[in-house]
Amino acid sequence: MRVIEVLGPGCQKCQYTEKVVREVVDSAGVEADVRHVTDYAEIASRGVLSTPGLVIDGVVVLAGRVPTREQVASWLGVA
Numbered sequence: 001m002r003v004i005e006v007l008g009p010g011c012q013k014c015q016y017t018e019k020v021v022r023e024v025v026d027s028a029g030v031e032a033d034v035r036h037v038t039d040y041a042e043i044a045s046r047g048v049l050s051t052p053g054l055v056i057d058g059v060v061v062l063a064g065r066v067p068t069r070e071q072v073a074s075w076l077g078v079a
Contacts, residue, residue: 002032002076007043007053007063010036017052017066024069028078 004021008014018036025032037043046055050064054072061075073079 002030003035003055003057004032005035005037005055007037007046007048007055008051009038009040011051013066014052017054020067020069021054021072024072024076024078028073028076030076030078032076 004025006014006018006021008017014036018034022034024030025034043051043053046053046060048060048063052062052066053060053064054062054067054075056075062071067075070079
């Protein structure tokens with residue numbers, strides 16, 4: 001099972017990022033645990049200083065912008 005974490009305080013961009021991730025996971029049938037991390041200390045400990053951030057299986061793949069569906073699918077290997 002993949003672990004996908006959206007890093008951000010819950011702003012509109014962070015919520016949209018989570019929505020995009022969940023849509024890709026659902027449409028591709030990927031078995032994943034999608035989490036939203038809002039704790040600033042934990043976000044900063046990942047090296048993400050600009051949100052939203054996206055972490056897939058412990059690796060930061062994006063910070064400071066909203067990913068496209070195609071990017072998420074590519075990172076998950078379902079493109």
